[in-house]
Amino acid sequence: MQSLYDHGPFAPCPAPFNLAAHVLRHAADMGDKPALILAGPDSAESWSFADLRARVLGIAAGLQARGLPPGARILLRLGNSVEFPLAYLGAIAAGMIPVPTSAQLTAREVTSICAGLAPDLIVAGAGVALPDPCPCPVLDEAGFHALADHAPAEFALGDPDRPAYIIYTSGTSGVARAVVHAHRAIWARQMMVAGWYDLRPGDRMFHAGAFNWTYTLGTGLMDPWAAGATAIIPAPGQASADLPRLMARHGATLFAAAPGVYRQMLAAGPLPAFPDLRHGLSAGEKMPPAIRAQWLAATGCAIHEAFGMSECSTFISGAPGHPAPEGSLGYPQPGRRLAILDDAGAPVPRGMPGVIAVHHSDPGLMLGYLDAEAETRARYTADGIWFLTGDQGAMADDGAIAYLGRGDDMMNAGGFRVSPLEVETALLTHPAIGEVAAVEVALKADATGIAAFYTAAAPLPEADLQAFAASRLARYKCPRLYRHVPALPRGANGKILRRALREAYEAPHDHA
Numbered sequence: 360m361q362s363l364y365d366h367g368p369f370a371p372c373p374a375p376f377n378l379a380a381h382v383l384r385h386a387a388d389m390g391d392k393p394a395l396i397l398a399g400p401d402s403a404e405s406w407s408f409a410d411l412r413a414r415v416l417g418i419a420a421g422l423q424a425r426g427l428p429p430g431a432r433i434l435l436r437l438g439n440s441v442e443f444p445l446a447y448l449g450a451i452a453a454g455m456i457p458v459p460t461s462a463q464l465t466a467r468e469v470t471s472i473c474a475g476l477a478p479d480l481i482v483a484g485a486g487v488a489l490p491d492p493c494p495c496p497v498l499d500e501a502g503f504h505a506l507a508d509h510a511p512a513e514f515a516l517g518d519p520d521r522p523a524y525i526i527y528t529s530g531t532s533g534v535a536r537a538v539v540h541a542h543r544a545i546w547a548r549q550m551m552v553a554g555w556y557d558l559r560p561g562d563r564m565f566h567a568g569a570f571n572w573t574y575t576l577g578t579g580l581m582d583p584w585a586a587g588a589t590a591i592i593p594a595p596g597q598a599s600a601d602l603p604r605l606m607a608r609h610g611a612t613l614f615a616a617a618p619g620v621y622r623q624m625l626a627a628g629p630l631p632a633f634p635d636l637r638h639g640l641s642a643g644e645k646m647p648p649a650i651r652a653q654w655l656a657a658t659g660c661a662i663h664e665a666f667g668m669s670e671c672s673t674f675i676s677g678a679p680g681h682p683a684p685e686g687s688l689g690y691p692q693p694g695r696r697l698a699i700l701d702d703a704g705a706p707v708p709r710g711m712p713g714v715i716a717v718h719h720s721d722p723g724l725m726l727g728y729l730d731a732e733a734e735t736r737a738r739y740t741a742d743g744i745w746f747l748t749g750d751q752g753a754m755a756d757d758g759a760i761a762y763l764g765r766g767d768d769m770m771n772a773g774g775f776r777v778s779p780l781e782v783e784t785a786l787l788t789h790p791a792i793g794e795v796a797a798v799e800v801a802l803k804a805d806a807t808g809i810a811a812f813y814t815a816a817a818p819l820p821e822a823d824l825q826a827f828a829a830s831r832l833a834r835y836k837c838p839r840l841y842r843h844v845p846a847l848p849r850g851a852n853g854k855i856l857r858r859a860l861r862e863a864y865e866a867p868h869d870h871a
Contacts, residue, residue, distance in 0.1 A: 361706040362699035362713065362754040369694035372546040372722055375516035378523045379415060379452035381545050385560075385587035386412035394584055397441065398565075398605040399594035406441070411584070414507050416514075418449030421506025427479055429454035429515060430522070434478040434495075436469065436487045438462045439569035439595045442500060444580050446482050449506070451523055451542075454515030458525045458537075461775075462487050462571055463833035472527060472535060475730065519543040522726060526573055528669035529769070529778040529836075537729035538669050547694075547723030548582055548672065554692025555665045555676035556613065556640065560587040563635070565611035567593065567602055567620045574643055574774060577672060578615050599623035607631045615640040617774045621650050621662070622805065630657045638663055638679055643774025645762070647805035648685075664689065666762065668748060669776070670725045670738070671717055675760050687759040688752070695721065699754045700747070704740035712763050715752040716745035768857050770799035772809055772835045779857065782809060782838065785831040789824070791815050794847050797838065798857045800864050808839035812860050818843040 386394070389408035397404040406414075422433070433450045435457055437443045443459070450457040458476060460469065462484070470490040481497045483489055489497065498506075523542040527535045552558045556578075566579025570592060583590040591609050593602060599620050606614060612635050621641065624630065639654060639662040651662050666688040667673030674695050677683030681690055691697045696718035698706045707713040717724060719739065724746055727735035738747055751763035770777045782797035793814040800810045811824070821841050828837040842864070848856040 360709045360756065362709055362711070363706050364691040364698070364754065364758045365696045365718075366691070366694050368696075368720060369547065369550060369722060372519040372543040374519050376519035376542050376546070377452065377454075377514040377516050378542040378545045379448045380514040380516070382448060382581050382585045383408075383412050383415065384585065386584075389587055392587075393589045395441070395580070396589060396591045396609060397594050398591055398597075398609055400597070400601060403609070404594075408584075413511060414445055415448045415452055416511035417507035417509050418445060418503075419453035419515075420509035420512035422450060422453045422455060422480075423512060424509055425480070427453075427455060431455045431479040432458055432476060432525070434458045434473070434476065434481045435460060435571075436462070436481055436489060437484040437571055438487055439571055440484065441570060442482075442484065442503060443570040444576060446503065447524070447576065452514050453512060454517065456522050456524055458527075459571065459573060459576065460527060461833055461835070463835060464488060465831060465833065466491050467831055468535070468833060472537075476525070476537060517542075519546065520726070525729060526669055529776050529781055534781070536731070536734070539726045539729050541726050543722045544672070545581060545585065547721065548577065548585070550692040550694040550723070551582065551665070551673060551676070552586065553678070554681075554690070554695075555663060555673065555678050556582065557637070557679045558582060558586050558588060558613070562586070562588040562612045563591055563610055564588055564613045564615065565591040565606050565609065567599070567614070567616035569595070572774075573669075574615075574617070578640065578642070600627035603627075603630050606636070607633055610635045612637055613640060615642075617641065617643040618646045618650060619773065619806070621646070621654055625650065625653050625657065633658055633660070636660050640665070642667070642673060644771045644807075649805055668750075670746070670748075671721060671723050674717060674721070674723070675715075684755070684757075684759045687755070687761045689760070690758050691760070697760070698745060699752055699760070700740070700745060704742070704745065709754050709756050712751055712753050715748045715750045715760065716740070717748065719744055719746060721746075768798075770797065770809055771807065772799075775835050777809065777836050782811065782828075782832065782836055786811060786813065786824075786828060788831070789827055791819055796847050796855045796857055796860055798861045798864075800861050802839060809837070810864065811838035811841045812844050812847065813841065814844060814846060
């Protein structure tokens with residue numbers, strides 16, 4: 360039996376269509392029902408569905424009043440605040456293209472992004488790094504909120520295949536890649552409702568992430584709103600130890616977080632009772648089995664994981680009605696068409712390793728990399744049928760997929776994929792470093808991080824290296840540790856053997 364999993368084509372996206380209109384499709388009927396609760400330690404800020412819809416459409420009208428045309432690119436340089444989803448939905452409602460970026464990016468990184476993006480407007484929060492020089496007008500938070508004073512616009516409907524938003528992901532070349540997604544991407548996320556969330560209109564989804572993380576934006580906000588459910592986000596500055604109390608106070612029925620947050624919550628002490636909680640959700644990186652078992656023992660609730668990537672969001676997961684078998688990622692979500700392929704692009708037999716691939720017809724698949732047609736084509740099989748994720752897997756007889764690692768050296772840093780070349784390029788500008796290799800290593804039994812192995816005439820002060828990296832890289836891209844080595848291991852073709860560095864570091868010995 361071949362490693363193919365085909366539920367048949369998913370229901371086609373209707374046309375004309377607008378992503379923001381789909382997200383807010385229930386808002387008119389929900390009225391004063393809370394759409395968003397910003398949970399603080401002593402109080403909570405609440406936004407109703409009616410408030411949310413009015414604010415989004417006012418912002419859309421304000422953007423149009425500035426003379427920005429359909430398809431204008433709006434770079435979002437915002438912190439962990441409600442302005443982030445408002446700007447995102449407002450731009451899409453107006454037929455423009457928001458470009459969310461991490462607030463942790465440095466001015467150097469944002470300047471590099473702008474060179475290829477050519478934004479028409481930047482919406483900027485206080486203290487968030489901006490490009491230098493700035494290529495377009497900048498709207499501060501006060502000016503942004505003034506947009507909402509306009510009479511509400513109509514949703515800009517159109518072809519569901521037209522660009523809706525752009526997100527950046529770390530590229531294997533060391534340069535951040537701009538991933539262009541269509542309006543239909545939100546339609547495809549309905550496959551996650553049955554295949555991962557079990558999301559219902561009466562749910563109260565508590566997401567532990569910040570507003571300006573794409574995991575929060577999709578799982579924590581867009582998907583609950585599209586279902587008519589309430590989204591709960593912790594107020595900025597809340598530590599992981601504060602989350603259990605907030606979850607219990609606000610009656611969370613679903614909880615979503617990265618594995619590290621679950622670990623920190625369990626380490627903070629006994630958890631309170633969560634009488635309304637049905638299950639937890641996890642994505643971004645692999646959940647350690649020990650953390651999953653501890654959470655189940657402490658709460659009586661299972662954690663269901665999802666696997667995906669920036670180019671297609673999540674497409675493999677476990678769900679309450681279809682849990683992932685032990686040692687697997689789970690099953691292709693209902694409506695997905697996946698395969699495990701060999702080097703020639705043919706499906707391998709069940710149980711054999713190969714590349715996890717997504718069918719080109721998947722409505723959640725990206726339109727492509729911005730202004731990079733050749734790079735986009737290179738991600739597909741020669742016949743254009745399958746998108747190659749670069750992740751290795753094996754499909755069991757029942758369709759469950761086991762993860763066997765990356766086919767390249769991409770690293771995972773707190774849920775963000777990071778290219779080693781991007782880290783190495785930044786560190787090689789240090790005048791005392793000769794060569795450097797960035798590698799994801801196990802820091803302890805259930806956590807990994809980025810390590811930098813470098814050559815130099817003598818070991819360099821780690822604090823100096825940390826400061827140097829922080830001036831050039833977003834915090835999540837900065838190495839957690841630095842190791843001076845006499846030379847970097849290389850293969851016969853001269854390529855750095857990052858795997859050899861990882862294995863040598865992780866060999867049983869004391870790293871103190």
